[in-house]
Amino acid sequence: MKNTSAENPVALEIAQLEKRQAQLESALIKGQAEQQGYTSQFETAPNQFTQKPNRNELEKxxxxxxxxxxxRDSIEEQAGEVIADALANSSPAPDRKRSNLIDTALVMARITEYDNVNKVAGIHIERVGNVNTGDTLGIRRNSGIIGRLTIGMTDRNQGIADPLVGTFLGGTVDIQPGDELILPPD
Structure with missing residues (x-):
C-alpha cells in the first residue's frame, strides 16, 4: 500500500478504499471457497465489517x-500547469537578506532640502560622528534605495551632499525632503 500523508485527503481516501477493496475481494474468495466445501488453512485478517460483501458493493x-x-490525476495536472505558469510569469524573488538589511539600517542623516538646478542636497546629520566628508550614503525611501550621494561638507549636524547621477533608478535624480540616508549594503 502507498504511503499517504494526513495533508492529502484524496490520497488518504484512496488508500482507505484500496484497503476496503482488498478486504472485499478476500472475503469474496473466502465465501466462494466455503460454498465449494473447501477450507483455507490460512486465516484471513479479521474483517472490521460484519456484513457479508457482495459483488455489487465491490464493483461500487x-x-x-x-x-x-x-x-487526483486531474488535480495534479492542474497544479502542475499553475506552477509552470507562475514560474514563467513571475519575476525573480527579491533578495530577502538585502531587503532586510535596507529596512533595518540606521538612519545616518535626512534630506532637508534639494536644489534641482545646482544638484545639491542639504542634509541634517543624525549620527554626527559617523558621517564625514567623502562618505557615500544610500537614499532610502520606503523600503528601497533609490540612489546614492556623496557627502560634500559637514558642519556639526548640518551638511551638503552631491547626488551620484548614475546610481538613480531610470537615471533621473529624484530627491525629496525627508528621504533617509543610510550606509548602503554591499
Missing part, C-alpha cells in the same frame, strides 16, 4: 476508487 468501491484516482 472499484468505480469510486477509479473516479478518485482520475480526480
Amino acid at each position: 468501491v472499484r468505480a469510486e476508487l477509479q473516479h478518485l484516482k482520475k480526480e
Whole structure:
C-alpha cells in the first residue's frame, strides 16, 4: 500500500478504499471457497465489517476508487500547469537578506532640502560622528534605495551632499525632503 500523508485527503481516501477493496475481494474468495466445501488453512485478517460483501458493493468501491484516482490525476495536472505558469510569469524573488538589511539600517542623516538646478542636497546629520566628508550614503525611501550621494561638507549636524547621477533608478535624480540616508549594503 502507498504511503499517504494526513495533508492529502484524496490520497488518504484512496488508500482507505484500496484497503476496503482488498478486504472485499478476500472475503469474496473466502465465501466462494466455503460454498465449494473447501477450507483455507490460512486465516484471513479479521474483517472490521460484519456484513457479508457482495459483488455489487465491490464493483461500487472499484468505480469510486477509479473516479478518485482520475480526480487526483486531474488535480495534479492542474497544479502542475499553475506552477509552470507562475514560474514563467513571475519575476525573480527579491533578495530577502538585502531587503532586510535596507529596512533595518540606521538612519545616518535626512534630506532637508534639494536644489534641482545646482544638484545639491542639504542634509541634517543624525549620527554626527559617523558621517564625514567623502562618505557615500544610500537614499532610502520606503523600503528601497533609490540612489546614492556623496557627502560634500559637514558642519556639526548640518551638511551638503552631491547626488551620484548614475546610481538613480531610470537615471533621473529624484530627491525629496525627508528621504533617509543610510550606509548602503554591499
